[in-house]
Amino acid sequence: MSDDSVLIVEDIRVMAKLLESTISDLAEVRAVDCGTDALRVARDIQPSLILLDIVLPDIDGFEVCKRLKADDATRHIPVIIITGLHTETEDETSGFALGAVDYILKPFEREIVRARVKTQLELVRGRRELEAANKELAYLAAVDPLTKCFNRRYFLSAAESEIARMKRHGTELAVAMIDIDRFKSINDRFGHEAGDKVLANVAEVCEHSLRREDTLGRLGGEEFGIILPATDHDGAMEVLQRLKSRISHQVSVIARETVSLTISIGLTDVSGDDGSVDDALRRADKALYTAKKLGRNRIVYEPSTPADLPPSSFPMHDPHDGDFN
Structure with a gap:
């Protein structure tokens, strides 16, 4: 039958x-x-x-x-x-x-x-x-094949939709950018295949750490973005602290060596003055850069400001810069 x-x-x-x-x-x-x-x-x-x-x-x-x-x-x-x-x-x-x-x-x-x-x-x-x-x-068009989270194109589209919803209903919205600390050294030491496994593992931990309404996307390289709808600064910090803690407690065995990971996070709230998601992501990227410079393995918050930044696309930094990474 x-x-x-x-x-x-x-x-x-x-x-x-x-x-x-x-x-x-x-x-x-x-x-x-x-x-x-x-x-x-x-x-x-x-x-x-x-x-x-x-x-x-x-x-x-x-x-x-x-x-x-x-x-x-x-x-x-x-x-x-x-x-x-x-x-x-x-x-x-x-x-x-x-x-x-x-x-x-x-x-x-x-x-x-x-x-x-x-x-x-x-x-x-x-x-x-x-x-x-x-x-x-x-x-397949929306998902990053390596990490199985959303790809950059879908993430940006979803972020624009959330910003439109925020402006329409007057709710709060937070956006974060995540970068795996010293990821370049993993690729250099163990090879790109090991690096790919680390990326997939980090994405999986992120997915299990976020709320159902949050959206995770791979923006490129070892960078990820997170959209946190209807979330103020304190709520976003609670979610991201939990995520950061879980990543730091993850231990990977690569080529019979134990490798611990940490992440740096840049966080911003989305303002009604933001013309597009790029405005918020530039602030989150700036906060991420500061987190790296302050010693990594931390969250830095950059408050929203009027969208008067130049119309250049993020990221402001080079994600493959070894000193930064």
């Missing part, structure tokens, strides 16, 4: 049983005998296909089809109309106008029903596979 399901809407029990026996090997079948139940069950079980009779005891099939297609929860479900009315052309036109995908007239040939149901189920599976492929492509 496949994962597909078909909802039969038919008030004549013998006819419903005949339809069920005709397609039971193609999909799981559920039957109801009125339009009200059809609308409720369609929302509940989300069938792959609906076989809908026109003449029902409460709501006629055309009205059921109309309501199905007007509901965001059920509009995607294909509907095949089945009827014994004699005004075939008029009914068929009405059914297609309401969004039905096919039309079968009673009395029907069982093999015709099987063939048409099978065709629609194959189309549904094809759409499902296409949607899954599109989701996978969207995921």
Whole structure:
């Protein structure tokens, strides 16, 4: 049995049983005998296909089809109309106008029903596979392949959305930049493969340390950005202190040597005067640079100021500078 399901809407029990026996090997079948139940069950079980009779005891099939297609929860479900009315052309036109995908007239040939149901189920599976492929492509376009956190492009887009939300609702917003201390020495000493494992490990610890509403992104090299929505200075410091502590307690074994890691963090709050995320990131980058110069393994806060900085892109420093790193 496949994962597909078909909802039969038919008030004549013998006819419903005949339809069920005709397609039971193609999909799981559920039957109801009125339009009200059809609308409720369609929302509940989300069938792959609906076989809908026109003449029902409460709501006629055309009205059921109309309501199905007007509901965001059920509009995607294909509907095949089945009827014994004699005004075939008029009914068929009405059914297609309401969004039905096919039309079968009673009395029907069982093999015709099987063939048409099978065709629609194959189309549904094809759409499902296409949607899954599109989701996978969207995921790959948004995620850094090494660390599995969001990439720079997605992070910047998410940050702009959060800034717009902050300005619209008057909430608070904090942005932080993280840099792994002395990361260049790990690459130089153990090689880039070991460095990649360290990056992936740090990203994993970050993901588990942040709140569900926070967004982590890899900005490049060993630098990461964090968006902390609806968060003031104290709340952001609490989250980042927890993160910094967990990183410092992580021990990695590289080439049989024990390696401890620390991170430096630059934090800023986002101001309503910020024209874009770049304004906030430049402040966070400046705070990060200060944290490095003060000895690393610390958080430095840079308060928001009017956005009067030159329109150059961050970072202000060179993340591959050995003295800085």
